[in-house]
Amino acid sequence: MIMQNAPYIVEVEEGKTYRWCACGHSKAQPYCDGTHKSTAMTPLSFTADKTGPKALCGCRKSGRKPFCDGTHNL
Numbered sequence: 001m002i003m004q005n006a007p008y009i010v011e012v013e014e015g016k017t018y019r020w021c022a023c024g025h026s027k028a029q030p031y032c033d034g035t036h037k038s039t040a041m042t043p044l045s046f047t048a049d050k051t052g053p054k055a056l057c058g059c060r061k062s063g064r065k066p067f068c069d070g071t072h073n074l
């Protein structure tokens with residue numbers, strides 16, 4: 001499910017683990033809120049390598065999930 005045709009620009013904290021919503025049903029986009037439990041999908045966890053902004057995929061088509069790779073522009 002495409003949530004938006006652009007990345008989510010979010011601030012992350014070095015060493016903190018985040019759960020990116022892979023199913024597209026979360027009300028806390030781009031993060032998981034547990035809604036996937038009604039689907040066969042699971043969130044994708046990542047740990048921030050440094051503090052600062054990150055572009056998380058909004059179209060769910062990136063080849064670098066959970067990070068945006070510009071696929072939404074194609």
